[in-house]
Amino acid sequence: MAPRSSRMDLILERPDAITNHIIQAIGSSSLQKGQDFIKKFLPGKDPSVYGSYAACYNDPDVDIVYIGTPHAFHKQNCLDAIAAGKHVLCEKAFAITAREAREILDAARVRNMFVMEAMWTRHFPLVKALQRILHEEKLRGDIKRVFCDSGMKMDISSLGQESRLKNPALGAGSLLDVGIYS
Numbered sequence: 073m074a075p076r077s078s079r080m081d082l083i084l085e086r087p088d089a090i091t092n093h094i095i096q097a098i099g100s101s102s103l104q105k106g107q108d109f110i111k112k113f114l115p116g117k118d119p120s121v122y123g124s125y126a127a128c129y130n131d132p133d134v135d136i137v138y139i140g141t142p143h144a145f146h147k148q149n150c151l152d153a154i155a156a157g158k159h160v161l162c163e164k165a166f167a168i169t170a171r172e173a174r175e176i177l178d179a180a181r182v183r184n185m186f187v188m189e190a191m192w193t194r195h196f197p198l199v200k201a202l203q204r205i206l207h208e209e210k211l212r213g214d215i216k217r218v219f220c221d222s223g224m225k226m227d228i229s230s231l232g233q234e235s236r237l238k239n240p241a242l243g244a245g246s247l248l249d250v251g252i253y254s
Contacts, residue, residue: 083114095119099128099137125149129156138190139163142236143243147172150187154179159186165248191252220254 083095096119100106103123110121122128129137129152136159139149143165150167153160160180166189167173180187193199205211228238236242237249245251 083117096133096135097122097128097131099125101125126152126156129153129158134158136161136186143168143248144241147176150176151179154183154185154187157183157185161188161190163190164252165189165243168243168248222250222254224250226250 083093095114095117098106098109098114098119099122100109101124103121106121106123110117110119120128120131120133122131125141128134137153139146139153139160139162141149141163146162146165147167150160150162154176160176162176167176176187179185206215226237231238233239236244238244243249
């Protein structure tokens with residue numbers, strides 16, 4: 073079975089769904105990349121495709137945008153979408169620094185727009201229960217320190233310096249990327 077993309081979760085049909093998501097538009101760094109994305113992830117769907125993010129943000133039929141660009145672009149993408157009056161769900165890491173995150177949140181507050189980091193595991197019932205048990209009920213007492221090991225088979229050395237997983241200018245590194253899964 074092929075790995076499932078979180079981008080596809082919005083279009084999964086669920087018998088208990090309380091809402092119907094419509095992928096109205098795809099904004100991309102190029103028209104071809106946007107069209108390729110639709111062929112791969114949205115076969116049979118016919119959203120508008122834009123060769124720029126700004127064009128997507130300016131589509132009056134788009135209510136909310138999901139930002140899945142490399143980390144280093146999240147701040148500007150969020151600010152541009154908010155300025156265009158769009159609510160935002162932004163992939164992790166939400167921003168490179170706390171200052172950038174505050175800037176995004178302040179812009180959303182001023183425009184009365186919803187903005188959230190797309191950390192879906194935070195909303196799992198298991199995670200909610202664990203948070204309650206550890207932090208409210210304090211079943212294990214006051215937690216002072218947590219150790220966690222995480223391993224992923226990734227051949228980073230084979231990637232070029234332009235890779236978002238290797239280039240520090242793009243937010244590369246475990247802290248802003250895979251480290252959150254621990």
